[in-house]
Amino acid sequence: MDIKHYMGQLGRQARQASRAIAAADSGVKNRALLAMAASVDAHREAILLANAKDLAAGENNGLEPALMDRLALNDKGIDGIIEGLTQVAALADPVGAISDLNYRPSGIQVGKMRVPLGVVGIIYESRPNVTLEAASLCLKSGNAAILRGGSEAIHSNQALAMCIREGLASVGLPETVVQVLETTDRAAVGELITMPEFVDVVVPRGGKGLIERISRDATVTVIKHLDGICHVYIDDAADADKAYAIALNAKTHRYGTCNTMETLLIAETRAEELLPRIAEAMMEKGVELRGCPRTRQIFMGAVEASEEDWATEYLAPILSIRVVSGLEQAMDHIAQFSSGHTESIVTENYTVGRRFLREVDSSSVMINASTRFADGFEYGLGAEIGISTDKIHARGPVGLEGLTSQKYIVLGDGHIRV
């Protein structure tokens, strides 16, 4: 297969289909989503059979257990896919919403209309359920989609792609509104991210290596998520119980998520009182503690933190702890080491909280709440295509709105510029 030619064709088809889906009524889009759900339900056997093929191949190729686990589909997994489609159908349609429509001195009315981005490319790894998650969010936001799943899930994804096409066709939408790559050739990714004439934005979902590679090579705009080095700062004016609960939750609720706390900062005035209690509870849960010299004076169970620790996303039961002189040093530390994902302050002081909220430059900034709340569902977006650590276009959890933009609309009555 000539990959360049194949991808060019997919791109042209997507660009063409993007006009149809951009103009489609919410009702048509919702019916397509429900038809996809019905199709997935009707083809359970075929999907599970395809998935079994992928699992067998994965075992032959010695795929890691964690990846095998993410690859596996069962009836419950399929129920989840159906439920996801139903939920996206129930979300409000952002497309076409007009805002700020006002008369100008010239007599024209100027406003903004929310519009799809056009063609969205999604690159993801082994989980086959992402195929329908990505397809449904792109479709609902009026975009055509080109999906490139992991090569280890190729059969599962092709079975699901058939359901997507069936759903689209059943409501009269072009089947090319969502195209799932039929090749596992890695060169396809290289093409997808360098066709700005056909693709408006690429969202890579997966490990940091994948995302860095794509960001480096792409000529198409990339909405990306890099590190999640999240901080909780326990301020001089923190409530002790809230500090304890938030620190524990932010670290130990789940270890492998991007919104998990990796570094705890604590004000010097409160360290002797609060550190031992928090540290002991962490160690009881099996968290390894790495502290600054002052931390280790107060709590001997912590090993020495290196400079590298402050810049590391552990994604594991490890926590670095630093005692700071107060708000200023905490914000300096965050400015230097944060990945711009999520930071939280624990304080009862109005002025300190107000400053933290304004001055900390991360996609989510919190007062007296666990960093674990940084999530599209918790924020009420209904669904998320990912969390952006970029500063342009979309920051933080990206839902339907993040897959749209706004154009200006002008209404006149024969107005000319004088």
Place this chain on the structure above:
Amino acid sequence: MDIKHYMGQLGRQARQASRAIAAADSGVKNRALLAMAASVDAHREAILLANAKDLAAGENNGLEPALMDRLALNDKGIDGIIEGLTQVAALADPVGAISDLNYRPSGIQVGKMRVPLGVVGIIYESRPNVTLEAASLCLKSGNAAILRGGSEAIHSNQALAMCIREGLASVGLPETVVQVLETTDRAAVGELITMPEFVDVVVPRGGKGLIERISRDATVTVIKHLDGICHVYIDDAADADKAYAIALNAKTHRYGTCNTMETLLIAETRAEELLPRIAEAMMEKGVELRGCPRTRQIFMGAVEASEEDWATEYLAPILSIRVVSGLEQAMDHIAQFSSGHTESIVTENYTVGRRFLREVDSSSVMINASTRFADGFEYGLGAEIGISTDKIHARGPVGLEGLTSQKYIVLGDGHIRV
């Protein structure tokens, strides 16, 4: 001078200064702008002297008259710079505005806060007045700026940079909030657009060649303006007088601007009635007409349009004209040839207008108004750093808001995720 080292230093300084300007009160920023204006007023002589140096060098180097014209400053030009600074000081400050702050089922409040992008790089050509325009917009939107003006304006820009620094210092802001490059070395641009660790976004202002080069080589996000191939479509249901007035205004109000109409589309049912009147008026104004075969049947004064004409931004008294079968063909033509800048329909038909508004994918879409209105001032933005033909982040005229983004804020009271 080691350019890599020099630019790295500028970048580090800008990144550092960005924290101070992001946290600065509106009042401080406004006083800085007014102090810059006062400084420009006080140093008129020095600025004009520096400008004379640039003009002399330009004459020696055989600079084109058009460029010499754009380079030249006089007392009126300086008045304009002062007026511009005063106007930006009077604009509302977008930074810190909180929207959509709502309680979630978990009890946390989630909202969005408007925040600066961080460090903005602006690359522009000969006009020295852009130096203060760019500086003032970046500063007001809470961003640190690195400005790279044309090499032919180096002395003028250095004199103006001195006034900027004086203004910043007078209110206690770091002088590194706005840094104007002191070198004319072209390698500096290459560095500026490849320092994502220090620069968050680059806005190139200038010819298409410059912008294409920068877009191709940048690893930093670019907010760019490429072609302005704008269309007016005169629909079956157009009011004849409005069609005439809008077509004439869109083409002949100014020829060299990006929002000038380059192609006129006209519905077959109205061509015989309307084309001759419009075409004659265009020719009277000295506009060369290039038409499709049907256009030339109706109006013999038009020469034959080639396929290339539909894809050309003339920026000159030339107009291509095509007779189309109706709305569908007009929208197809626009989808194929438009640069996504501005399109307008002339129609009295509600349904046709409603479809055009939704389905045409350009940064500005108009009904019964001249494309010449696509402008930050006409839209009420107060000022513009440029017009974006991108689909991500900012579309159309980019004002203060386009130089900001939104972060999520979360307010809790010890909330943890269960």
